[in-house]
Amino acid sequence: MGDTLFDKIIRRDIPAEIVYEDDDVLAFRDINPQAPVHVLFIPKKPIATLNDLTAADAAVIGKLLLAATSWAKAQGFADNGYRCVMNCNKDGGQTVYHIHLHLLAGRQMHWPPG
Numbered sequence: 063m064g065d066t067l068f069d070k071i072i073r074r075d076i077p078a079e080i081v082y083e084d085d086d087v088l089a090f091r092d093i094n095p096q097a098p099v100h101v102l103f104i105p106k107k108p109i110a111t112l113n114d115l116t117a118a119d120a121a122v123i124g125k126l127l128l129a130a131t132s133w134a135k136a137q138g139f140a141d142n143g144y145r146c147v148m149n150c151n152k153d154g155g156q157t158v159y160h161i162h163l164h165l166l167a168g169r170q171m172h173w174p175p176g
């Protein structure tokens with residue numbers, strides 16, 4: 063069992079605005095949203111960074127992305143579009159060491175990101 067902030071959210075030790083949950087994935091609104099919609103999709107399995115993924119995690123990662131895209135469709139903004147981001151380690155801007163997929167929507171995104 064991990065003990066990051068996100069593990070505490072999975073265990074309901076700290077509150078979050080949860081928008082989706084299944085056996086493998088939890089999704090909740092980012093506390094500091096960078097777009098009108100900003101949701102974090104996380105695996106329940108504690109994996110610190112993208113560098114820690116192994117072949118055994120292929121299904122978990124697939125489920126994470128499918129959960130996010132299914133939720134985007136269900137919310138009605140998928141056709142307009144959205145952005146999915148996963149940050150890795152310091153230079154990637156990662157601050158919570160439990161992998162997470164940022165789903166951002168509701169405004170025009172720009173490229174390159176900062």
Ligand code: AMP
Nearest residue numbers: 067078091092093094149155156157158
């Ligand atoms: P990253 O910088 O990619 O590691 O993303 C971590 C994200 O977690 C940031 O966008 C934070 O705003 C978000 N965050 C931090 N604490 C919380 C919390 N208690 N509930 C929801 N989101 C959080």
